[in-house]
Amino acid sequence: MSRSRRSIPEELLLLALDPTTGTTAQPQSLDLGLAGAQLVELALAGRIAPNGDRIAVVLARPTGDPTLDTALELLRRRGAPVRAVHWVGGPRLGLRQTYLSHLERCGMVHAVENQMCGVLPTTRYQATDTEVSREIKARLDGAIRTGTPPDARTAALAALAHAVGLGKHLYPGNEGRSSRSRLRDLIRHDPMGGLVAHAVMDVQNGAAGQARRAAPAVRGRRPAAPAAPRGGQQVPDQARRRESVRVTARPSLSPH
Known part of the structure; x- marks a missing residue:
């Protein structure tokens, strides 16, 4: 893959970077979007392809991008196709910082050291x-x-921008409402971008977590049902009900 062209993760990060504050918009969902953007970039490079709601490696040859090649190798080691929602929702510690550092080396951003509350060191870009x-x-x-x-x-970039919630950052206010709506509609124009964008939104909505929590319940043993009464024996409630019937049905004796 030629490094003269910006990758989709880099473009997504540049879109999210606030020129005034030097911070990134939607930082938590942006991390999910960067993981998804790697899948889109690998698909455009012909290394992976969608397989239903899963991602399959079709060519394991390195792209020349170390960060993408790390992701490609992780996918290859899985052996079987991976659900996009599980990949996007997996741990990606330091991924945003990796891309920020790369953009800094390329001269597209520069780091500004600062302190939070005069004590904690922070870095803005x-x-x-x-x-x-x-x-x-x-x-x-x-x-x-x-x-x-x-x-x-x-x-694909539009789909990811919508999925991570950059619509209000890029097209703010009531005047940007129609643009945000059209940004969402662009999700249908790229199959891989749409698949990944939906995976990002599903993870944010907790679908992946719910699936993982439900899995043990499916595999686990169901609670034992109450034991059936042994032959002739009655549970107390049943016995009381039948005794009541017998008492009610007994004819009354008239006094002499």
Whole structure:
């Protein structure tokens, strides 16, 4: 894979980077989106392909991108196709920082050291080439305004931007409502982008966690049912009910 072209994870990160604060919008869901964006980039590179709601490796040859190749190797080691929601929801410690550091090495952002409350060291990232971010945003704007089907990269980027909740960051306020709606509609133009975007939203909605929690209950032993009464023996309630019937049915004796 040529490093002269920005990857979809890098573009998603640049879209999320706030030029004023130097922080990323939607940081928690953005981490899910970056994991999903890796799948889209690997699919565009011909290394993986969708298989229903799962991801299958079709070519294990490295791409030349160390971060993507690490993801590809993890997928290959699984052996069987992996559900997209499980991949997206898996641990991806440091993934955002990995891409921020790469963008810094490429000169697209620079780190600004600071302190939180005057004590805790923090690092913010400012875009050094705002033209790059504007170009990425312009591609989304064009797809939204024209209504013509975008290319696969732009469609996948739009799907991920919607999935991680960047719509209000990119198109804020009431005036951006129609643009946010069209951004959501672009999810249908790329099969892999749509699959991954839905996986990101499912993880945020807790679908993956619910599935994992339900699995032990399916495999576990069901609670034992109450033992049936042994022959002739009656449980107390049944005995009382029948005794009541016998008492009621007994004829009364008239006094002499």
